[in-house]
Amino acid sequence: MIDAVGNPQSLLLLGGTSDIALAIAEKYAKERPLRIVLAARKTERAEQAAERLRATGSDVSIVEFDAKDTDSHPAVLEQCFAGGDIDITVVAFGLLGDAEELWQDHAKAVELAQVNYTGAVSVGVALAAQLKRQGHGKVIALSSVAGERVRRSNFMYGSTKAGFDGLYLGLGEALRSHDVRVTVVRPGHVHSKMTEGMAAAPLAQTPEQVAEIAVDGARKGKDLVWAPGKFRFVMSALRHVPRPIFRKLPI
Numbered sequence: 001m002i003d004a005v006g007n008p009q010s011l012l013l014l015g016g017t018s019d020i021a022l023a024i025a026e027k028y029a030k031e032r033p034l035r036i037v038l039a040a041r042k043t044e045r046a047e048q049a050a051e052r053l054r055a056t057g058s059d060v061s062i063v064e065f066d067a068k069d070t071d072s073h074p075a076v077l078e079q080c081f082a083g084g085d086i087d088i089t090v091v092a093f094g095l096l097g098d099a100e101e102l103w104q105d106h107a108k109a110v111e112l113a114q115v116n117y118t119g120a121v122s123v124g125v126a127l128a129a130q131l132k133r134q135g136h137g138k139v140i141a142l143s144s145v146a147g148e149r150v151r152r153s154n155f156m157y158g159s160t161k162a163g164f165d166g167l168y169l170g171l172g173e174a175l176r177s178h179d180v181r182v183t184v185v186r187p188g189h190v191h192s193k194m195t196e197g198m199a200a201a202p203l204a205q206t207p208e209q210v211a212e213i214a215v216d217g218a219r220k221g222k223d224l225v226w227a228p229g230k231f232r233f234v235m236s237a238l239r240h241v242p243r244p245i246f247r248k249l250p251i
Helices: 017-029 044-054 070-081 104-133 152-178 207-219 231-239
Strands: 009-014 035-040 059-064 090-092 137-142 178-189 223-229
Touching: 009 017, 017 044, 017 090, 017 137, 017 207, 035 044, 044 059, 059 070, 059 178, 070 104, 090 104, 090 152, 104 137, 104 152, 104 178, 137 152, 137 207, 178 207, 207 223, 223 231
Parallel strands: 009 035, 009 090, 035 059, 090 137, 137 178, 178 223
Antiparallel strands: none
């Protein structure tokens, strides 16, 4: 169970090799060792992530998880919860891809949608069933500012994150009566494996900075947080820019 100051005893990382998910786990583990279930494809990166978290003194197990294998997700979630209740689940899997290639490559576009949205729907429904059964818990769902107003520069990715964002905000409303809270996190550019080689963007952050905001938001029971917080005002302004002007902006 989560204690009075918001520290969990157990943590599930769906997308367990995500830099942000690992930073979130390490932040919680600084308070006390955890029981961590790392759900990811069984690769060398997953083993490395598990060892990184074991260094915090936490008990870490790996459950094989493929975001595209939606038929397996109910059984995967059953396995993740088999060792006991899960206090906090971090939903952190996703693809970014090359923005210009994606809208011109059918296979890659479909894969992006399967992972970022269809996979998120599949996991969200299976996760909600487990959380309703246990009657408590929190979810940290990693979205993106790209989904707030979809831009020409990365509209394929942005469109999947818009769907993800709406899904998990809606799940938060549906699960409130079951004592489950969902915090959607909207980071901007993050210096991570996913963005390696890309030019830095304004208000860029590290995984650790995003983790700080995500954990604080979950502890306070917030439905939505921005990383950094300034993005709330930036995107609020951009949301109301008329489309003829919006398309001319260098974003």
